[in-house]
Amino acid sequence: MCENGPSSIIDLLNQNTNNLKRSAHWPIRIDDGKLDHRSNLSLIRQVIGTITNLSLIKAVNVLKSSKREGRHESVIIKKLVVFFENLGYQAVPHARFNIAWGNILSDVDLLLLKNDEMVAVEVKSSKDHLKRARKQIENIKDYVDYAYVATDYVPRKFPLRNAGLIYVNGNVVILKRPKLLSDNPRLYSLDSLPKKCLCRWAKTQNQNYSQKSKLDLASQIINDSDQIKSKVKEIVACGLDCDYGCPIWGFKK
Numbered sequence: 001m002c003e004n005g006p007s008s009i010i011d012l013l014n015q016n017t018n019n020l021k022r023s024a025h026w027p028i029r030i031d032d033g034k035l036d037h038r039s040n041l042s043l044i045r046q047v048i049g050t051i052t053n054l055s056l057i058k059a060v061n062v063l064k065s066s067k068r069e070g071r072h073e074s075v076i077i078k079k080l081v082v083f084f085e086n087l088g089y090q091a092v093p094h095a096r097f098n099i100a101w102g103n104i105l106s107d108v109d110l111l112l113l114k115n116d117e118m119v120a121v122e123v124k125s126s127k128d129h130l131k132r133a134r135k136q137i138e139n140i141k142d143y144v145d146y147a148y149v150a151t152d153y154v155p156r157k158f159p160l161r162n163a164g165l166i167y168v169n170g171n172v173v174i175l176k177r178p179k180l181l182s183d184n185p186r187l188y189s190l191d192s193l194p195k196k197c198l199c200r201w202a203k204t205q206n207q208n209y210s211q212k213s214k215l216d217l218a219s220q221i222i223n224d225s226d227q228i229k230s231k232v233k234e235i236v237a238c239g240l241d242c243d244y245g246c247p248i249w250g251f252k253k
Helices: 009-015 017-021 037-052 071-085 130-140 187-191 195-201 214-224 228-236
Strands: 090-096 107-114 117-124 146-151 164-168 172-176
Touching (some): 130 146, 195 214, 195 228
Parallel strands (some): 146 164
Antiparallel strands (some): 090 107, 164 172
């Protein structure tokens, strides 16, 4: 993803020698930069898969919301954190996405991270309305892989087709599993990312930013890029200093 990254499969393999040596298929034969494709194809696939799964999405980098914590939601969130951490997730309560929206839309009650998977949990106590969760999930569905609504009661109707439902009382019970959300972010969602991020993604080197509008940059990215959702997730989960920790490129001030 960074411009100074490895340029070939040989570079990738060389950078992961230690991992390769632990493989049952070691040694791999490399003669003058040429791989023995037939005997080592499965190993190559394994290494590439390992490398591409090294996620830049980390809980420590996620922005925190400044929104006031609701008393009823707080009890539910604490139970959810324990439940999902026991399942191997990193849990970030009261997270805020790195997007150019107000707090009402960019805040997530609970963000769950596991490998390259991002899950949003919207908490609605019996004092709140499920209709609000529907709109919130619709707004952030391009930034996460799955979404849940967590409540302290069992609703008679649950109108969110793709979202999961969690009941939290004495225990945490998943009543409905979520479906994988869209893998093709909408133009509107890219246009909502910070312009600096869009410029770097579009490889616009000018630090005063491109003369193009955000909408033009977002359109260019959709037309020219692949693995869009993966990169979008890295951006919205990034709270790093733009001049030193940017996940889009190896930028140095």
